Amino acid sequence: MNLTESIKRPTLHEELVERLRNLVVEDALKPGEKVPEKDLCESFGVSRTPLREALKVLASEGLVVLQANRGARVAEVTREELENTFPVIAMLEQLAGELACRNLSDAGIAHIEKRHDAMVKAFISRDRKSYFQANQDIHNALIEGAQNEILESHHRMLAARVRRARFMVNLSEERWAQAIQEHEQMMEKLRARDAEGLGQLMKTHMMNKYAAHIKAMAETSDEVEQH
Amino acid sequence: MNLTESIKRPTLHEELVERLRNLVVEDALKPGEKVPEKDLCESFGVSRTPLREALKVLASEGLVVLQANRGARVAEVTREELENTFPVIAMLEQLAGELACRNLSDAGIAHIEKRHDAMVKAFISRDRKSYFQANQDIHNALIEGAQNEILESHHRMLAARVRRARFMVNLSEERWAQAIQEHEQMMEKLRARDAEGLGQLMKTHMMNKYAAHIKAMAETSDEVEQH
DNA sequence: AAACGTAATTATGAATTCATAATTCAGTCA
DNA sequence: TGACTGAATTATGAATTCATAATTACGTTT
Numbered sequence: 001m002n003l004t005e006s007i008k009r010p011t012l013h014e015e016l017v018e019r020l021r022n023l024v025v026e027d028a029l030k031p032g033e034k035v036p037e038k039d040l041c042e043s044f045g046v047s048r049t050p051l052r053e054a055l056k057v058l059a060s061e062g063l064v065v066l067q068a069n070r071g072a073r074v075a076e077v078t079r080e081e082l083e084n085t086f087p088v089i090a091m092l093e094q095l096a097g098e099l100a101c102r103n104l105s106d107a108g109i110a111h112i113e114k115r116h117d118a119m120v121k122a123f124i125s126r127d128r129k130s131y132f133q134a135n136q137d138i139h140n141a142l143i144e145g146a147q148n149e150i151l152e153s154h155h156r157m158l159a160a161r162v163r164r165a166r167f168m169v170n171l172s173e174e175r176w177a178q179a180i181q182e183h184e185q186m187m188e189k190l191r192a193r194d195a196e197g198l199g200q201l202m203k204t205h206m207m208n209k210y211a212a213h214i215k216a217m218a219e220t221s222d223e224v225e226q227h
Numbered sequence: 228m229n230l231t232e233s234i235k236r237p238t239l240h241e242e243l244v245e246r247l248r249n250l251v252v253e254d255a256l257k258p259g260e261k262v263p264e265k266d267l268c269e270s271f272g273v274s275r276t277p278l279r280e281a282l283k284v285l286a287s288e289g290l291v292v293l294q295a296n297r298g299a300r301v302a303e304v305t306r307e308e309l310e311n312t313f314p315v316i317a318m319l320e321q322l323a324g325e326l327a328c329r330n331l332s333d334a335g336i337a338h339i340e341k342r343h344d345a346m347v348k349a350f351i352s353r354d355r356k357s358y359f360q361a362n363q364d365i366h367n368a369l370i371e372g373a374q375n376e377i378l379e380s381h382h383r384m385l386a387a388r389v390r391r392a393r394f395m396v397n398l399s400e401e402r403w404a405q406a407i408q409e410h411e412q413m414m415e416k417l418r419a420r421d422a423e424g425l426g427q428l429m430k431t432h433m434m435n436k437y438a439a440h441i442k443a444m445a446e447t448s449d450e451v452e453q454h
Numbered sequence: 455a456a457a458c459g460t461a462a463t464t465a466t467g468a469a470t471t472c473a474t475a476a477t478t479c480a481g482t483c484a
Numbered sequence: 485t486g487a488c489t490g491a492a493t494t495a496t497g498a499a500t501t502c503a504t505a506a507t508t509a510c511g512t513t514t
Contacts, residue, residue, distance in 0.1 A: 046498080069504085
């Protein structure tokens with residue numbers, strides 16, 4: 001046990017940052033919506049001061065936008081923002097792959113292997129919910145496995161901004177199969193502890209995910225136009 | 228001109244974030260030091276509320292550390308943090324190099340060429356101040372040239388954390404010459420708009436900078452031990 | 455009725471106040 | 485003298501208050 005570790009007692013505003021972030025990521029507060037300061041204060045039972053502090057932090061993370069004298073709005077996820085974000089996430093995932101190969105313990109790899117198997121099973125039975133969960137677990141384990149806090153925090157920030165695009169819901173059958181295949185390859189590289197290889201694959205995997213998202217978006221807007 | 232662009236009128240806390248960030252990066256507030264809330268309020272002529280809001284933001288950027296009921300301290304730059312930060316910056320620079328090659332205008336490249344020449348001149352006359360300035364300008368121009376706001380903001384955040392290490396002061400003659408050579412190569416790739424090539428070089432350039440820093444640190448601590 | 459202008463209301467940014475935790479300092483006792 | 489105790493002081497987190505900007509509601513005019 002590390003006795004130098006400081007006692008964890010979250011302050012009010014830290015707690016609020018967490019909660020508000022969830023509201024935004026979970027889509028309880030929709031993009032473009034005004035953040036109802038007063039209501040939130042009441043439902044959380046806090047005064048405006050800590051809530052506003054939390055909003056400032058969220059703004060610096062890009063999850064909300066502050067307009068002088070007009071309060072905060074949930075940031076819109078623009079096409080341009082996604083276009084800019086994906087390449088950055090892809091680079092971070094590449095680095096994470098490289099580092100995870102070097103720094104993960106055998107047990108850590110074994111754990112990912114288990115989640116991978118669960119993910120494949122979920123794919124076979126077309127259980128989207130379990131699939132997404134396993135997929136998420138694998139990516140998180142790889143990021144954590146990199147053992148680089150800076151990398152992790154920046155990845156988390158970017159992932160939060162992107163997750164709101166909810167691009168996973170319109171996962172096509174093709175893309176799903178392709179993603180599984182990519183994950184198979186990733187596992188091979190991880191088992192072989194081929195750092196460069198895994199990094200390269202993770203980068204590509206992320207960019208393919210983006211491409212699929214763009215494609216799905218285009219198709220959706222086509223449908224809309226037809227109405 | 229874009230008429231939809233909102234009017235820029237910085238609020239108090241945004242202004243303070245800027246100013247405080249500078250105080251930390253410029254080393255006016257030293258790592259580990261307590262941030263003197265009261266004094267800063269007086270010298271800036273503001274109340275504690277906006278200043279504290281600014282501190283929360285700086286904390287989320289990792290520049291200061293908040294301790295519950297004990298205020299804020301300037302974050303220490305640990306060896307481990309540097310070790311984690313450099314590879315991440317290097318990846319971002321790689322991406323910036325690739326994107327800059329594709330997105331910079333010819334005029335943009337010409338401008339960088341000018342600053343490069345100024346940098347070489349400064350090297351020849353061993354004018355450290357001008358050298359650092361030109362170097363900084365070149366890197367900034369390349370990051371901006373990537374035309375990716377997400378990339379830019381995350382790079383800025385990380386650069387701020389690292390700049391405080393003041394690793395540039397102990398620039399050895401060897402490393403200096405090597406850096407110039409690397410910059411020459413970078414210019415070649417940029418002129419040729421070789422995106423992959425420039426990206427690769429910028430990544431390596433950053434990691435070499437890190438290696439030189441580590442070496443300089445080791446030598447400094449050796450000297451200390453001899454005393 | 456639609457458009458404009460103005461007053462009332464509300465929301466926001468920032469200062470101030472308040473309760474409490476942390477720190478300093480003085481006094482006591484070994 | 486030096487370590488400990490507890491009161492006084494200070495600093496901090498959060499609530500409240502206050503001034504002002506933004507929004508809404510209303511009335512007037514055409």
